[in-house]
Amino acid sequence: MTYSLPRPARLRPAELLRLGLIGPRTRRLRSALSALGVALGIAAVVAITGISASNQAHLLDRFDRLGSNLVTVSPGKNPSGAKVPLPDTATKMLGNIPPVEQISTTADTKANIYRNDAVPLSQTNSLHVLSAQDDLLKTIRGELSSGRWLDRATERLPVVVLGHGAAERLGVEAPGETVWLEGKGLAGAWYGVIGTLQPNELVPDIDDTALVGTPQAIAALGGERTPSTVYLRxxxxxxxxxQGVAAATANPAKPSMVAVSRPSDLLKARAETNTALSGLLLSLAGVALLVGGVGIANTMVVSVMERRGEVGLRRALGARRGQITMQFLIEAVLLGLFGGLAGAAAGVTVVYTYAAIQGWPAVVPMVWVLAGPAVAVGVGAAAGLYPALRAAQMSPTGALRSS
Structure with missing residues (x-):
């Protein structure tokens, strides 16, 4: 009568998962410290890349505020030197260009502005009265010094908003005062000042103007129906x-009679800054990922090598080498996953907190937020697999002796 040895039992996936959870459940402090080491590595990667990206966004926004992405379109001159007005359709056609994010206009009027009705009409003080749309301030990134801006409730009323220079020359210190508007062929009228602007470095010509709502300017001040300047953000x-198509879009019949600004120096500086910061961001991300990966690998290797005694005991009880390997591999993957998710959340929190303190726009590259846990799982599995394989290859007596 012959006897055969029993075949080793095969573990199903659910049983392997329970087996992999034995370590984290029974060694909670060690598992927590291992996951903490993984989390710190991933948090460093996300935080460094996020803070760098936020700084980059802040600098690029500063360039945009200086006018690197603001283009003005205005009437050009014919060979005799006379201005050629833009067509009535210019604003609508320019607004249909897909990359144009914001558009607004100003237009000339026949009026001049005076402190009171006793000032001679010839003393204009080099100030201009323009009609403006209610979205002009947003497009040119202007800011109010006091009062309010034109809106749908005031654009048809006899009210003005004064540029910084205009307010100083007229001696207007605060909203609520009145000024006198009069021009050739126009009946003079008092207008209330509802707001004053801060100096605008981006569009300095606005400083020396008084701005009136477009409907009011057309109705009472001889305002032009075609724009004198179109601002494109x-x-x-x-x-x-x-820039290459703006002239032909604004005036298809006479594109050479259209003046288009070209902020080429700012645009070039912005592009160079963006390239340099993008390269720096990738470099920092690579270094942070390398340091984080080494930290994760070190944590997982130490965690596995300290448990050789457990490996020897399980081998002595009949566990196969593959089952030993899978146990530690699953445990390493789980610790890497939990630590990676916690680290990504901590890194995002650090980025938003730091950006809020600095007054920057918070930018978190999602590629690193998603890649962080994936890298933690991959590095944790690779780091846990090698010592697990070595431990599984040891004889039960050797593993117990080395514990």
Whole structure:
């Protein structure tokens, strides 16, 4: 009569998962410290890349505020030197260009502005009265010094908003005062000042103007129906493309009679800064990922090598080498996953907190937030697999002796 040895039992996936959870459940402090080491590595990667990206966004926004993505379109001159007005359709056609994000206009009027009705009409003080749309301030990134801006409730009323220089020359210190508007062929009228602007470095010509709502300017001040200046806020990466087609879009019949501004120096500086910061961001991300990966690997290797006694005991009880390997591999993957998710959340929190303190826009590259836990799982599995294989290859007596 012959006897055969029993075949080793095969563990199902659910049983392997329970087996992999034995270590984290029974060694909670060690598992927590291992996951903490993984979390710190991933948090460092996410925080460094996020803070760098937020700083980059802040600097690029500063460039945009300086006008790197603001283009102005205005009437050009014919060979005799006379201005050629833009067509009535210019604003609508320019607004239909896909990269144009914001658009607004100003237009000339026949009026001049005076402190009171006793000032001679010839003393204009080099101030201009323009009609403005209610979205002009947003487009040119202007800011109020006091009072309010024109809106749908005031654009048809006899009220003005004064540029910084205009307010100083007229001696207007605060909203609520009145000024006198009069021009050739126009009946003079008192207008109330509802707001004053801060100096605008981006559009300095606005400082010496008084701005009236477009409907009021057309109705009472002889305002032009075609714009004197069209302001285009363009997607920063498409400024050159829009500049190339703006003239033909505004006046297809006479594109040479259209003046288009070209902030080429600022645009070039912005592009160079963006390239340099992008390269720096990738470098920092690579270094942080390397340091984080080494930390994760070290944590997982030490965690596995300290448990050789457990490996020897399980081998002595009949566990197969593959089952030993899978146990530690699953445990390493779980610790890497939990630590990676916690680290990604901690890194995002650090980025938003630091950006809020600095007054920057918070930018968290999602590629690193998603890649962080994946890298933690991959590095944890690779780091746990090698010592697990070595431990599984040891004889039960050798593993117990080395514990």
């Amino acid at each position: 363009i997607h920063p990466e498409r400024v050159n493309d829009v």
